[in-house]
Amino acid sequence: MRNIDVTNYLADKKALVDAALRRSFGKNNPLFDIMYYSVDSGKRIRPILSIASYEANGGEDVESIMDVACGLELIHTYSLIHDDLPAMDDDDLRRGKPSLHKKYGEAVAILAGDGLFAYAFELMSRGEDRAHEKLAVVRAVSEAVGPAGVVYGQLLDIGRMERSPKTLRDIHLNKTARFIAVAVKAGAIMARAAQPKVERLYEAGLCLGMLFQYTDDILDIVGEKHALGKTPGKDEVSGKITAPAVYGLDGALFRARRYADLARQRFGALGADFDVFCQITDFVLRRTY
Amino acid sequence: MRNIDVTNYLADKKALVDAALRRSFGKNNPLFDIMYYSVDSGKRIRPILSIASYEANGGEDVESIMDVACGLELIHTYSLIHDDLPAMDDDDLRRGKPSLHKKYGEAVAILAGDGLFAYAFELMSRGEDRAHEKLAVVRAVSEAVGPAGVVYGQLLDIGRMERSPKTLRDIHLNKTARFIAVAVKAGAIMARAAQPKVERLYEAGLCLGMLFQYTDDILDIVGEKHALGKTPGKDEVSGKITAPAVYGLDGALFRARRYADLARQRFGALGADFDVFCQITDFVLRRTY
Numbered sequence: 001m002r003n004i005d006v007t008n009y010l011a012d013k014k015a016l017v018d019a020a021l022r023r024s025f026g027k028n029n030p031l032f033d034i035m036y037y038s039v040d041s042g043k044r045i046r047p048i049l050s051i052a053s054y055e056a057n058g059g060e061d062v063e064s065i066m067d068v069a070c071g072l073e074l075i076h077t078y079s080l081i082h083d084d085l086p087a088m089d090d091d092d093l094r095r096g097k098p099s100l101h102k103k104y105g106e107a108v109a110i111l112a113g114d115g116l117f118a119y120a121f122e123l124m125s126r127g128e129d130r131a132h133e134k135l136a137v138v139r140a141v142s143e144a145v146g147p148a149g150v151v152y153g154q155l156l157d158i159g160r161m162e163r164s165p166k167t168l169r170d171i172h173l174n175k176t177a178r179f180i181a182v183a184v185k186a187g188a189i190m191a192r193a194a195q196p197k198v199e200r201l202y203e204a205g206l207c208l209g210m211l212f213q214y215t216d217d218i219l220d221i222v223g224e225k226h227a228l229g230k231t232p233g234k235d236e237v238s239g240k241i242t243a244p245a246v247y248g249l250d251g252a253l254f255r256a257r258r259y260a261d262l263a264r265q266r267f268g269a270l271g272a273d274f275d276v277f278c279q280i281t282d283f284v285l286r287r288t289y
Numbered sequence: 290m291r292n293i294d295v296t297n298y299l300a301d302k303k304a305l306v307d308a309a310l311r312r313s314f315g316k317n318n319p320l321f322d323i324m325y326y327s328v329d330s331g332k333r334i335r336p337i338l339s340i341a342s343y344e345a346n347g348g349e350d351v352e353s354i355m356d357v358a359c360g361l362e363l364i365h366t367y368s369l370i371h372d373d374l375p376a377m378d379d380d381d382l383r384r385g386k387p388s389l390h391k392k393y394g395e396a397v398a399i400l401a402g403d404g405l406f407a408y409a410f411e412l413m414s415r416g417e418d419r420a421h422e423k424l425a426v427v428r429a430v431s432e433a434v435g436p437a438g439v440v441y442g443q444l445l446d447i448g449r450m451e452r453s454p455k456t457l458r459d460i461h462l463n464k465t466a467r468f469i470a471v472a473v474k475a476g477a478i479m480a481r482a483a484q485p486k487v488e489r490l491y492e493a494g495l496c497l498g499m500l501f502q503y504t505d506d507i508l509d510i511v512g513e514k515h516a517l518g519k520t521p522g523k524d525e526v527s528g529k530i531t532a533p534a535v536y537g538l539d540g541a542l543f544r545a546r547r548y549a550d551l552a553r554q555r556f557g558a559l560g561a562d563f564d565v566f567c568q569i570t571d572f573v574l575r576r577t578y
Contacts, residue, residue, distance in 0.1 A: 028436065028437050029436070029437065029441055031436045031440065031441050031444055032436060035436060067566055079403075082399055082400075082403060083413075085396075085399065086396035087394075087396040087399060088396050088399065105374040105376075106376035107374075107377050107447050108318050108401065108444065110371055110374065110376060110377065111371075111402075111440050111444050111447075114368075114371060114386045114402075114440050115404070115435055115436035115440040115441070116436075117403070117406055117407075118406075118431050118432075118434050118435030118436065118438075118439075118440060119431070119435050119436055120431075121410050121427060121431035122428060122431040122432050122435055124427075125424050125427040125431060126427040126428065128421070129418040130418070131421045131424045132420045134424055135414050135423055135427070137413060138410060138414040138424070138427055139414040139415065141412050142407050142408070142410035142411040142414065143407075145406065145407050146408050146410075146411055147318070147320045147321060147324060147404030147405075148315070148317050148318065148405030150407075151320065151400050151403050151404040151407060152318055152320050152404070154400055155320055155400050158396050160335065160399075163490050167444055237458075
């Protein structure tokens with residue numbers, strides 16, 4: 001793959017995802033409008049990674065990955081809605097506007113999250129073709145975002161755990177890295193990549209996911225409310241176990257760079273088709289500059 | 290099918306489901322134990338219906354339906370956990386013991402619900418065989434329990450809606466009937482029943498589901514706390530839109546019997562193999578005596 005302008009690349013893919021998400025809403029009943037309130041913004045990192053992986057693995061019909069891509073974004077959105085609830089992180093601001101429970105109340109926010117979660121699986125299982133691949137995606141995604149993945153990570157995150165490197169790693173790995181990694185894996189599955197390659201991509205995705213959460217933690221300290229679209233400094237006040245809290249800001253930056261090196265190395269080893277992932281890795285790391 | 294003792298039949302199937310659920314827990318991390326607290330009781334109506342449908346449609350390897358059956362029960366359990374939350378129905382008692390949020394707190398209850406929902410899809414998509422059938426099950430179930438099904442019904446249920454026959458029907462249909470019906474449908478799909486038969490079973494299942502919710506509403510008035518395992522009379526106090534609230538107790542009983550007639554008629558029309566569903570219908574109706 002030629003050297004690309006990664007900012008343009010991400011913007012193009014985001015536009016594709018935004019359009020597909022719009023098509024998936026705007027029908028049925030009022031609940032869909034409420035859910036779309038939270039869906040209608042976001043960087044679309046997970047769907048973009050699934051599309052990039054699908055294409056890097058030789059997938060030629062981008063439409064055939066879009067339901068999976070949208071499903072990943074809906075799951076991410078549901079997890080943000082539930083994370084923001086008063087009983088959890090109690091966040092008033094998300095993606096630059098009032099969080100869903102501030103807008104519609106707590107009960108509706110719980111249900112909108114539940115609705116998005118279910119609708120994600122409906123989208124991912126849509127259509128009769130590629131049944132084996134779609135079933136494998138449903139299996140991998142439900143595992144990554146479930147009680148041995150994202151939900152477990154969130155449980156650790158809200159728990160009063162000892163502030164240690166091990167706890168930090170468990171939270172980051174489960175809450176973020178597995179989900180990022182399974183997005184990369186899902187694209188490879190849909191492109192019918194060979195099993196060993198799928199697994200190597202998952203491993204590379206884990207490094208990218210760890211990097212992503214490290215830069216998120218760092219941005220919470222150095223970022224501005226405007227750029228973040230959520231309340232910065234919140235982690236510090238609430239005593240969250242973050243990379244800077246465990247390693248200090250310099251230590252967190254050092255480790256972020258190390259995860260970036262590892263991710264580039266693993267993606268790079270898969271050949272020139274995967275250069276785009278090295279550039280996305282650089283892009284994520286640069287967020288902290 | 291010979292005339293069966295339906296109480297024994299249900300008890301036998303329930304024992305199968307209980308054992309399969311036990312096998313699916315008791316590993317991984319502490320979250321699984323928390324989730325199992327809520328899973329470890331219940332009548333197992335939905336999984337039993339899926340197994341009965343699988344067998345009535347000629348399915349011979351009951352093991353091949355068990356993951357789907359368990360998945361249905363986990364989704365039902367997740368929906369009860371979220372329904373009981375303080376922001377929703379605020380119920381302290383469920384299945385004869387403290388509801389999950391009373392035991393572990395609200396945040397953990399939200400997460401346990403989310404975890405069960407994800408784990409249900411993990412179970413339903415497990416294994417490489419029957420990929421087309423499993424994908425169809427995932428599609429049908431996610432639709433029935435999502436924002437155009439159970440979640441929408443719950444939204445209507447907590448909303449301040451006009452107390453009318455139409456609202457009652459929308460709530461019952463979405464919150465209960467579609468879920469009961471899709472359990473019957475899932476068993477038929479896994480047994481590779483022909484598409485028209487699958488749809489006819491779904492329609493019959495809707496009648497059974499409406500009957501089920503009618504008897505539930507009636508039991509909330511005439512039942513006892515001990516027998517119910519949840520707080521009776523709660524619907525009345527909270528101003529819920531129930532069948533007796535809309536039609537009076539006698540009107541609700543009359544309509545329950547009519548749904549039972551319709552269900553028996555539709556199941557009966559599918560042949561002697563489906564007699565078991567007529568008997569289950571009678572059993573559900575008898576709950577109100």
